[in-house]
Amino acid sequence: MIEPEIIERFSRQILVRDIGVKGLAKIRKTRVAIIGCGATGSAQAELLARLGIGFIRVIDRDFVDISNLPRTYLFKYEDAKKAIPKAIACAERIKEIDPTIKVEPVIAKVTPYNISNFIKDVDVIVDGTDNLLTRFIINDAAIKYNRPWIFVGVVSWYGNTMFIKPDKGPCFRCLTPTRLLEREEERRGACEVLGVVNTVVALTSSISVTLLLKYILGLKVDYNTLYIVDGKNLEVNKVKVNKNNKCIACVYRKLEFLEGKKYLEGNIARICGTNAVEIIPYSNITIDPKEFSKLFSEETIVALNPYAVKIKVNNEITLTIFRDGRAIVEGTIDERYAWRIYEEHVLNKLNKRGT
Numbered sequence: 001m002i003e004p005e006i007i008e009r010f011s012r013q014i015l016v017r018d019i020g021v022k023g024l025a026k027i028r029k030t031r032v033a034i035i036g037c038g039a040t041g042s043a044q045a046e047l048l049a050r051l052g053i054g055f056i057r058v059i060d061r062d063f064v065d066i067s068n069l070p071r072t073y074l075f076k077y078e079d080a081k082k083a084i085p086k087a088i089a090c091a092e093r094i095k096e097i098d099p100t101i102k103v104e105p106v107i108a109k110v111t112p113y114n115i116s117n118f119i120k121d122v123d124v125i126v127d128g129t130d131n132l133l134t135r136f137i138i139n140d141a142a143i144k145y146n147r148p149w150i151f152v153g154v155v156s157w158y159g160n161t162m163f164i165k166p167d168k169g170p171c172f173r174c175l176t177p178t179r180l181l182e183r184e185e186e187r188r189g190a191c192e193v194l195g196v197v198n199t200v201v202a203l204t205s206s207i208s209v210t211l212l213l214k215y216i217l218g219l220k221v222d223y224n225t226l227y228i229v230d231g232k233n234l235e236v237n238k239v240k241v242n243k244n245n246k247c248i249a250c251v252y253r254k255l256e257f258l259e260g261k262k263y264l265e266g267n268i269a270r271i272c273g274t275n276a277v278e279i280i281p282y283s284n285i286t287i288d289p290k291e292f293s294k295l296f297s298e299e300t301i302v303a304l305n306p307y308a309v310k311i312k313v314n315n316e317i318t319l320t321i322f323r324d325g326r327a328i329v330e331g332t333i334d335e336r337y338a339w340r341i342y343e344e345h346v347l348n349k350l351n352k353r354g355t
């Protein structure tokens with residue numbers, strides 16, 4: 001039984017053939033996890049929320065930055081000013097759109113070790129990431145827990161998306177050779193140089209959410225089709241992808257990424273498309289942003305919220321530290337320099353405070 005207010009809200013959607021009240025009920029029962037809430041993740045989040053998806057979990061490690069605003073959805077200028085984590089800003093906006101949606105923000109980096117917590121209790125996984133390694137981890141987890149997921153990737157004028165149901169069609173490893181990971185550094189560089197057109201984000205995200213909607217409604221979804229969006233020539237091309245009968249992941253079920261065997265990313269990594277480096281400490285560090293901010297002079301605090309504190313280190317560099325000790329150093333892509341800043345402003349301060 002759907003409440004009258006919900007029926008009224010979705011009255012135009014119910015009119016659509018193949019949706020109806022039955023379809024609406026299916027949509028509202030659906031649980032989705034969106035991994036990464038940048039350009040494509042936020043676009044998909046907004047579409048899914050307005051569609052009426054019943055439960056949305058948003059997992060993202062980063063905070064809203066002013067340079068995100070031209071190509072993201074949901075986020076406001078204020079979110080960037082206050083350095084609000086993307087997962088939190090996204091969840092707040094979804095609640096504003098529709099308070100009946102259950103939305104769960106998670107501020108975390110998705111790794112082989114935590115991904116199962118995020119996907120075990122959902123029906124579909126949505127790719128909102130900007131990196132290949134996370135997609136391989138999602139792919140392994142999707143195979144292990146038998147969950148469909150939607151791959152989405154956008155760069156420059158071009159977008160790719162594919163509905164992946166590993167038990168029925170090809171998986172991401174059938175489609176993408178892992179040797180591309182070795183060129184990840186190069187690829188990251190390309191991303192910074194090439195940028196992203198926001199309409200291509202919208203086009204590609206619309207296709208991905210349409211695929212998801214069709215799946216929820218029980219309409220035919222082609223699990224063998226990669227959609228390639230050419231935003232410049234305004235063409236969408238469909239490419240047939242075959243299952244690799246020798247696929248190590250979906251055929252032989254060797255889940256190397258999930259087992260951590262191919263988890264190549266170090267503790268320090270440049271973030272795609274930004275002038276920033278992310279640092280994940282080896283040891284278990286927990287900070288209280290408010291308490292931690294007291295270790296710095298007031299004029300160096302750029303933003304303070306319950307999730308993180310952002311500090312101005314010098315004229316070029318800012319440092320944002322999250323509750324779990326993870327940090328983002330902005331203003332440099334030099335990983336060693338970023339680490340020195342982290343050592344000086346986080347580890348040394350914590351040590352001094354401890355003695």
Ligand SMILES: [Zn+2]
Binds near residue numbers: 172173244249251
């Ligand atoms: Zn495969």
